[in-house]
Amino acid sequence: MPDLGKYASTVLSAYGVALVLLLALVALSLWRGRRVRAQLQRMERRMSRNG
Template structure:
């Protein structure tokens, strides 16, 4: 790891914040995808029954 000197805290906290935001974005995307898939399956089953 390079010597960051007096900026080490700032740089490392920026890396941590960026990583946290990326992980949150991935988790929210997966969660939303599963929710939409469930809704689509429910709608498709209704259409097949009424079809």
């Protein structure tokens, strides 16, 4: 790891915040994808029943 000097805490906290935000975006995308997929399956079942 490079020597960051007096900026080490600032740089590392920025990396930490960025990592948390990226993980949150991935989790949100996965959650929304599951929700949309479930809605689509419900609609497809309804359409196949109605002809």
